[in-house]
Amino acid sequence: MTDTTVEDVETFRLRARTWLADNMPKVDPDAAPPPPGDDDEEWAKARELQKLLHGGGFAGICFPREYGGLGLGSEFQEAFTQEAEGYQMPLLLNVPTFSICAPTILDMGSEDQKRERISAAIRGDEVLVQFLSEPSGGSDLAGLITRADRDGDTWVINGAKTWSTSAYAADYALCLARTDWNAPKHRGLTMFLMPTDTPGITMRRITQVNGSTEFCEEFFDDVVLPGSAVVGEVNGGWAVASRQLFHERTAVGGGSPYVSGRGTGRVATPKTDLVEVARATGRNGESGVRELVGEAHAKERVQEQLIRRVTRGITSGAMPPPAASIMRLFHAETDWLVDDYAVSIAGAAGVTGVSGDPSDPGVGGRVAVNYLMRQGASLGGGSSEMSRNIISERILGMPREFAADRDVPFNQVKRGPS
Ligand SMILES: Cc1cc2nc3c(=O)[nH]c(=O)nc-3n(C[C@H](O)[C@H](O)[C@H](O)COP(=O)(O)OP(=O)(O)OC[C@H]3O[C@@H](n4cnc5c(N)ncnc54)[C@H](O)[C@@H]3O)c2cc1C
Secondary structure, eight states: OOOGGGOOHHHHHHHHHHHHHHHSOBOOTTSOOOOOTTOHHHHHHHHHHHHHHHHTTOSSTTSOGGGTSOOOOHHHHHHHHHHTTTBOOOGGGIIIIIIIIHHHHHHHSOHHHIIIIIHHHHHTSOOEEEEOOBTTBSSSGGGOOOEEEEETTEEEEEEEEEEEETGGGOSEEEEEEEOOSSSBGGGSEEEEEEETTOTTEEEEEEOOTTSOOOEEEEEEEEEEEEGGGEESOTTOHHHHHHHHHHHHHHHHHTOOTTOSSSSOSOOSSOOOOHHHHHHHTTOTTOHHHHHHHHHHHHHHHHHHHHHHHHHHHHHHTSSOGGGHHHHHHHHHHHHHHHHHHHHHHHTTHHHHOOOSOTTOOHHHHHHHHHHHHGGGGGTTTSOHHHHHHHIIIIISOOOOOOOTTTTSBGGGSOOOOO
């Protein structure tokens, strides 16, 4: 591999351009819409593409060299991503493996965890996911009730998790569990690195309205983990989870420096294109429709600039890490606006225009499915309401939301049936 420590961004870009042209398969613009991200072949392909990037010396651009990366700045990653436009990339690995889990391990994990898990992911050998949300609720993450009990040198986990993106395709999960029931809720949690094939884990797939089964739910019955599975400190899991949520909000907002190529590869229904909707419904000449398309276009451009500004602000220290919630919230607002305008433009065709072909529901069908799916944008990575709470409390300095369970030992907190 070339010694990248002496290379400037433009030289790196040119080297990447040549290497991509010689080694990476092109995206076929005429190919059928991509299958849902839960397709096993797609996962095998993502791992292969990652191995190609690694073999070529272009994997893990912003991860430190000692953990298998290139140790370069985000401007190198951005240059690579720009050059990679039009080539197939291992996008399925972008979220949560590279943008959320690996950076969390980098920030909070033990030396062994960093050396083993991060480098295995960069090599394309391992997929990492998150076991955070529970059936009893995801917004109040610190109120979770999956338990981990110490048994000699090991931990025994019992409980349930849900909404775990791509867990069925994963090798390891970052799993948050309660280890001290006498402490207030934030202080009795511990983060574990859990191999997803550990005996005692039952995993089921959840079918979404767009047909995807990428979400999973997991049930833990006496799952035994070694002491070395703890990430960070025992009962210090909230610090790890907070870092993880920071990376998640940055990733969902579109500002992670750890991903190659744009997007997540999970496009069961292609994103709504308002120009296409306007043309397909014959309304592209109407001034009112053109205004809607223009407004959405402007909002998307503002989103791009906002991502740059906030990412730079957090990196330089000018903005606090909770500012990632601004990107996260704007992402959801933009998604909602585009999908709402698509329904306004498509009118009845957005409900009745389904083609009958499940692999391509037609423009009307896509508008309808994306409208139903838009709720996901305001839930994934923490809900929009929680983002607003964070912005108001931790950035604008407004009073904290009332919490009846603050500083109360968790075993004395009143809870509904779970
Ligand atoms: C695309 C996507 C991917 C996801 N991937 C994962 C994953 O990989 N791993 C994982 O563990 N989870 C994942 N999740 C789950 C996600 O983290 C939760 O959906 C989210 O945290 C909200 O939790 P909940 O769905 O239980 O809603 P709840 O917490 O039950 O909230 C329901 C509603 O009440 C509102 N609400 C709750 N508390 C407050 C409050 N204090 N103030 C104001 N409003 C409030 C919420 O905003 C929401 O609108 C994913 C979700 C989506 C949509």
